[in-house]
Amino acid sequence: MKHKKLKIGILGFGTVGQSLYEVLQKSPSTSAVIEKVVARNPNKKRNIEIKNLSFDTREITESTEIDTVVELINDDIEAFKILKTAFENGKNVVSGNKKMIAENLQKIIDLQNQTGQSILYDASACGSIPVIRNLEEYYDNDLLQNITGILNGSSNYILTQMYRHNKSYNEALTEAQEKGFAEHDPVFDVDGFDAMYKLIILTLHGFGTIAKPKDIFFTGISGISESDIRFAREKGLKIKLIAHACKVPGNKVALFVMPAFVEQKNYLYNVDDEFNGVIIEGDAYDKQLMFGKGAGGHPTGSAVLSDISALSHQYKYEYKKLHLPKPPGVSDDILLKLYFRYEKPETIDILPLQTIEEQYVGPAFHYTVGTVKLADLLINSENLRKFVSFMALRNISKESIITHYANKKHYRQQLIPVD
Ligand SMILES: NC(=O)C1=CN([C@@H]2O[C@H](COP(=O)(O)OP(=O)(O)OC[C@H]3O[C@@H](n4cnc5c(N)ncnc54)[C@H](OP(=O)(O)O)[C@@H]3O)[C@@H](O)[C@H]2O)C=CC1
Numbered sequence: 001m002k003h004k005k006l007k008i009g010i011l012g013f014g015t016v017g018q019s020l021y022e023v024l025q026k027s028p029s030t031s032a033v034i035e036k037v038v039a040r041n042p043n044k045k046r047n048i049e050i051k052n053l054s055f056d057t058r059e060i061t062e063s064t065e066i067d068t069v070v071e072l073i074n075d076d077i078e079a080f081k082i083l084k085t086a087f088e089n090g091k092n093v094v095s096g097n098k099k100m101i102a103e104n105l106q107k108i109i110d111l112q113n114q115t116g117q118s119i120l121y122d123a124s125a126c127g128s129i130p131v132i133r134n135l136e137e138y139y140d141n142d143l144l145q146n147i148t149g150i151l152n153g154s155s156n157y158i159l160t161q162m163y164r165h166n167k168s169y170n171e172a173l174t175e176a177q178e179k180g181f182a183e184h185d186p187v188f189d190v191d192g193f194d195a196m197y198k199l200i201i202l203t204l205h206g207f208g209t210i211a212k213p214k215d216i217f218f219t220g221i222s223g224i225s226e227s228d229i230r231f232a233r234e235k236g237l238k239i240k241l242i243a244h245a246c247k248v249p250g251n252k253v254a255l256f257v258m259p260a261f262v263e264q265k266n267y268l269y270n271v272d273d274e275f276n277g278v279i280i281e282g283d284a285y286d287k288q289l290m291f292g293k294g295a296g297g298h299p300t301g302s303a304v305l306s307d308i309s310a311l312s313h314q315y316k317y318e319y320k321k322l323h324l325p326k327p328p329g330v331s332d333d334i335l336l337k338l339y340f341r342y343e344k345p346e347t348i349d350i351l352p353l354q355t356i357e358e359q360y361v362g363p364a365f366h367y368t369v370g371t372v373k374l375a376d377l378l379i380n381s382e383n384l385r386k387f388v389s390f391m392a393l394r395n396i397s398k399e400s401i402i403t404h405y406a407n408k409k410h411y412r413q414q415l416i417p418v419d
């Protein structure tokens with residue numbers, strides 16, 4: 001295949017932009033030369049001194065020299081404008097901006113078709129793990145059933161530090177920020193937005209389904225307390241923030257993001273710190289685990305480097321699953337067994353429970369374990385965010401995710417005690 005030397009412009013010179021700059025120096029065989037780097041704040045002190053730094057986006061998007069725009073800024077609205085201008089000016093794009101990508105999937109596909117340009121964004125999901133390209137290329141058949149993964153490195157880092165080293169939530173969050181794992185606004189990480197956007201991207205490449213954020217129930221770890229960690233420890237479990245895309249009957253896929261209690265035998269149990277892990281499950285091959293650093297400048301820089309190299313070989317996403325005769329729709333028709341911890345006893349009245357399996361009423365907090373329809377979580381999400389301090393899937397195995405609850409017989413068979 002023809003191989004082209006790229007002239008790149010890097011937009012954004014923060015954690016990932018600077019790391020890409022360094023990673024590129026370590027890979028002289030990559031066919032790319034940095035023509036220009038653009039950041040926003042001319043008064044900011046930089047760790048790396050470079051000659052070709054400027055503060056005007058147009059010096060990249062409107063340059064006649066640059067053919068590839070590497071967008072690594074922390075502003076999704078601006079990032080979409082940059083993408084559009086770059087395409088209109090005949091440039092390809094590499095990006096790590098999951099919010100911009102997930103919020104605009106259809107528009108991005110249309111723009112690629114209209115302009116003939118392409119965007120690669122493997123860095124947008126799971127940092128250094130090449131999960132998007134694998135879903136696109138290797139799993140390009142009908143066998144895939146579930147994608148289950150730890151997709152947010154910051155939350156995983158915080159949970160690990162709390163569990164393993166008894167650190168406080170705030171201390172662990174500060175460390176995640178200092179290490180360059182967290183987003184500009186860490187609420188994006190700890191309240192599940194980041195994992196939800198990544199799940200949307202993986203669902204497109206895995207199943208051909210374009211889901212909207214409003215279709216996805218998501219919650220994060222910001223309300224976690226020592227009592228939740230104790231609950232997990234006593235039962236030999238760990239808490240992880242997990243995103244799920246599960247194929248359900250009727251050619252549908254159910255999507256949700258929430259903390260979960262994870263047993264030792266699960267592949268994700270030992271995925272700790274800023275590492276991500278994605279279990280890909282399908283007919284014929286059962287389960288496979290992709291594992292690697294999911295956050296941080298250099299791991300993410302390496303994914304960006306790989307996309308730059310792929311562009312130099314004219315690689316583009318074909319969105320193969322999108323062209324299936326009938327890509328799956330989104331379903332909220334599943335039942336989940338959840339743990340809810342709350343402070344006020346009357347909160348039990350707003351929990352949309354189908355069954356109650358365990359309850360604790362104490363002086364400082366209360367918890368209930370019971371089953372809930374995913375559809376009811378979506379409808380009640382505002383109240384749940386307001387009144388429930390922390391919620392988690394009781395177990396990430398089949399006992400806690402029941403996809404056939406409409407079929408009562410199957411439901412009874414599946415709803416067996418987990419411990
Ligand atoms: N950190 C990580 O581990 C990962 C991050 N990502 C994604 O990569 C992107 C960058 O993240 P990260 O490097 O951590 O973010 P940082 O906050 O560290 O850096 C952002 C950079 O963008 C620049 N910037 C912001 N707005 C503009 C603009 N309008 N024009 C030009 N430059 C601008 C900032 O300029 P200035 O320096 O002047 O303030 C800064 O250099 C985000 O989309 C993030 O979600 C993806 C995977 C992992």
Ligand SMILES: N[C@@H](CC=O)C(=O)O
Nearest residue numbers: 152153154181183295
């Ligand atoms: N903030 C993100 C960075 C990578 O996407 C995370 O913590 O996973």
